[in-house]
Amino acid sequence: MLFLHYTSILLSWCVRGAERACYAASAVGYLTGRPGVCLVVSGPGLIHALGGMANANMNCWPLIVIGGSSERNQETMGAFQEFPQVEACRPYSKFSVRPSSIEAIPTVIEKAVRSSIYGRPGACYVDIPADFVTLQVNVDSIKYKECCMPPPVSMAETSAVCMAASIIRNAKQPLLIIGKGAAYAHAEESIRKLVEQCKLPFLPTPMGKGVVPDNHPNCVSAARSRALQFADVIVLFGARLNWILHFGLPPRYQPDVKFIQVDICAEELGNNVRPAVTLLGDINAVTKQLLEQFDKTPWQYPPESKWWNTLREKMKSNDAASKELASKKSLPMNYYTVFYHIQEQLPRDCFVVSEGANTMDIGRTVLQNYLPRHRLDAGTFGTMGVGLGFAIAAALVAKDRNPGKRVICVEGDSAFGFSGMEVETICRYNLPIILLVVNNNGIYHGVDKDSWKEMLKCQDATTVAPPMCLLPDSHYEQVMAAFGGKGYFAQTPEELQKSLRQTLEDTTKPSLINIMIEPQGTRKAQWHWPLLPEQFSMILVGMHYFPSGCY
Numbered sequence: 001m002l003f004l005h006y007t008s009i010l011l012s013w014c015v016r017g018a019e020r021a022c023y024a025a026s027a028v029g030y031l032t033g034r035p036g037v038c039l040v041v042s043g044p045g046l047i048h049a050l051g052g053m054a055n056a057n058m059n060c061w062p063l064i065v066i067g068g069s070s071e072r073n074q075e076t077m078g079a080f081q082e083f084p085q086v087e088a089c090r091p092y093s094k095f096s097v098r099p100s101s102i103e104a105i106p107t108v109i110e111k112a113v114r115s116s117i118y119g120r121p122g123a124c125y126v127d128i129p130a131d132f133v134t135l136q137v138n139v140d141s142i143k144y145k146e147c148c149m150p151p152p153v154s155m156a157e158t159s160a161v162c163m164a165a166s167i168i169r170n171a172k173q174p175l176l177i178i179g180k181g182a183a184y185a186h187a188e189e190s191i192r193k194l195v196e197q198c199k200l201p202f203l204p205t206p207m208g209k210g211v212v213p214d215n216h217p218n219c220v221s222a223a224r225s226r227a228l229q230f231a232d233v234i235v236l237f238g239a240r241l242n243w244i245l246h247f248g249l250p251p252r253y254q255p256d257v258k259f260i261q262v263d264i265c266a267e268e269l270g271n272n273v274r275p276a277v278t279l280l281g282d283i284n285a286v287t288k289q290l291l292e293q294f295d296k297t298p299w300q301y302p303p304e305s306k307w308w309n310t311l312r313e314k315m316k317s318n319d320a321a322s323k324e325l326a327s328k329k330s331l332p333m334n335y336y337t338v339f340y341h342i343q344e345q346l347p348r349d350c351f352v353v354s355e356g357a358n359t360m361d362i363g364r365t366v367l368q369n370y371l372p373r374h375r376l377d378a379g380t381f382g383t384m385g386v387g388l389g390f391a392i393a394a395a396l397v398a399k400d401r402n403p404g405k406r407v408i409c410v411e412g413d414s415a416f417g418f419s420g421m422e423v424e425t426i427c428r429y430n431l432p433i434i435l436l437v438v439n440n441n442g443i444y445h446g447v448d449k450d451s452w453k454e455m456l457k458c459q460d461a462t463t464v465a466p467p468m469c470l471l472p473d474s475h476y477e478q479v480m481a482a483f484g485g486k487g488y489f490a491q492t493p494e495e496l497q498k499s500l501r502q503t504l505e506d507t508t509k510p511s512l513i514n515i516m517i518e519p520q521g522t523r524k525a526q527w528h529w530p531l532l533p534e535q536f537s538m539i540l541v542g543m544h545y546f547p548s549g550c551y
C-alpha cells in the first residue's frame with residue numbers, strides 16, 4: 001500500500017509472466033504520466049522483467065520494477081535464485097538500487113518515482129532482499145516521504161525560440177513531426193493550435209498518432225515518404241531521429257534540411273544530424289513559446305502553395321491505391337479489406353493496441369486515431385509480445401478514468417502467440433478488450449491448408465515446413481472461448497462485419513475475432529524455402545517492423 005501513495009496504479013504479477021506485467025506497467029506510465037509498478041520474483045522473474053524494462057526505457061516511459069531477491073546473508077553462497085539484480089537492471093534503467101535498510105525504503109521509492117518521471121522518463125529498479133520481508137523494525141524509525149511533486153516544467157531559451165520561429169516563417173516546404181514525446185507531454189492543445197494557426201502540414205509517428213487527429217486536413221501521413229524527402233524545414237516535437245525516422249539522413253531527407261528539435265533531453269539534441277536550432281524544454285511549454293511568437297507577428301503558411309499541392313496530390317493517389325486494394329472481393333481477404341472494415345466500425349474514442357509485421361504496419365495506415373495517447377504498439381524497440389500486456393494496461397486505465405471505453409487489440413497471428421495466455425487474464429478480470437487476430441498462417445506469410453497437406457506428403461513438418469509458417473487455419477478464437485469469452489471466426493467481409501458488430505454491441509464479455517486473410521498476402525518479396533542467406537539474416541535481426549512500410 002505504501003507505493004500507492006506514489007503511483008497511480010499498482011500492477012503485480014497478476015498477469016501470466018513478469019515480462020508482460022512489465023509491459024503493462026510501463027504502458028500505464030505512458031498513459032497516466034505516473035509510473036506503473038511491476039512486482040517480480042527473484043532471479044528468473046527479474047530476468048524476464050528485463051525485456052519490459054528495456055522496452056520502457058527505449059520508449060522513454062516511466063516504470064518502477066520492484067524485485068524480490070535472495071537473502072543478504074546467503075549472498076555468493078548459491079542462494080535460491082541468486083542473481084546480481086541491481087547490476088543487471090542498470091543498463092535498462094535510469095536508477096537501480098537496493099535500499100540499505102528497511103528505514104531507507106521510503107526515500108529510495110520516492111527517488112525511484114521521481115527519477116522515472118523527471119527529465120526524460122524511464123524505468124527504475126528497486127531491489128528488496130527476502131530477509132527484509134521478515135525483518136522487524138520500530139515503526140517510529142520509519143520516516144515517510146511525501147509524494148514527489150509533478151515534474152518541473154522547463155522552457156527553451158527565448159533567443160532559440162525566436163530563431164526557430166524565423167526559420168519556420170522562411171520555410172518553403174515546412175513539416176511538423178509529432179512524436180510520442182508530444183503525446184506523453186500532453187501537448188495536444190498547443191500543437192493543434194500551432195498546426196491550425198500557421199496552417200502547417202504535420203506527420204505523426206506511430207504513437208504520435210492522435211495528438212492531432214489523424215483525419216485533420218493538415219495530416220500528411222498518406223504522403224509520409226514524400227513529406228520527409230522534400231521538406232526543407234522539419235520541426236521535431238518529441239520524436240528522435242532514430243531508425244523510425246530514418247536517422248534524419250539522405251536519401252530519405254534533403255541533405256540541407258533544417259531540423260528544429262524540441263526535446264526535454266539535452267543529450268538527444270544533435271543526434272545523427274546537426275540541428276538548425278534546438279529547443280530544450282517541455283514540448284507543451286515550448287510550443288506555447290512558439291505560439292507567442294506567431295501571436296506577436298501573425299503568420300500563415302500559404303495553403304495553396306506548391307508544397308501543399310504536391311502533398312495533397314500524393315495523399316490522394318496513395319489513398320486511392322489502398323482503397324482499391326480494400327475493395328477487392330476475392331477470398332481470402334487481404335489486409336486492406338480487413339482494416340477498412342475494422343475502421344468503419346471502430347469506436348472513435350477506443351484505444352488501439354497493435355503489433356505484428358504487416359498487420360501493424362498496414363493497420364496503422366488505415367486505422368485512425370482521434371485522441372492522444374490512444375495508440376500503443378511495438379514502439380522504439382520494435383518489441384513483439386507487448387500487445388496483450390498493453391491492452392490490459394489500457395483497459396485498467398480506461399476502467400479508472402473512462403468506464404465504457406473499449407480497447408481494440410489488433411494482433412498478427414504470430415505476435416498473438418507471444419502473449420496469448422494473457423487471454424485468461426483478460427477473462428479473469430473481464431476487461432473490455434476486443435482482440436482481432438489477423439491470421440495469415442505465419443510470419444509475413446504462411447501457406448494455405450491444402451499446400452500444407454501437400455507438403456507433408458513428402459516429409460514430416462519438422463523437415464519441410466518453412467520457418468515463417470505457422471499451423472494453417474489455427475482457431476485462435478477458441479482460446480478466448482476456453483476462458484469464457486466470446487470467440488468468432490471470420491473468413492469473409494460479411495462475417496467480419498457481423499462479428500465486429502456483435503462484439504461491439506456485447507459489452508459484457510471480452511472477445512476475439514480470428515480473421516483469416518491471404519497467407520501470401522503481402523506486398524513484400526515472397527520467400528520460398530530454403531531461404532537465401534541474406535533472407536535468413538534479415539529474420540535474425542528482426543525484420544518485423546516497417547514504419548514506412550506503406551507509403
Ligand code: ADP
Binds near residue numbers: 121184282
Ligand atoms: P517516436 O517514437 O514517436 O518518434 P521517440 O520515443 O523517439 O518518439 O521520442 C520521444 C522523445 O520525447 C524523447 O526524446 C524524449 O526525451 C522526449 N520527451 C518525453 N517527454 C517530453 C516532454 N515532456 N517534453 C519534451 N520532450 C519530451
Ligand code: MG
Binds near residue numbers: 414439440442445
Ligand atoms: Mg501473420
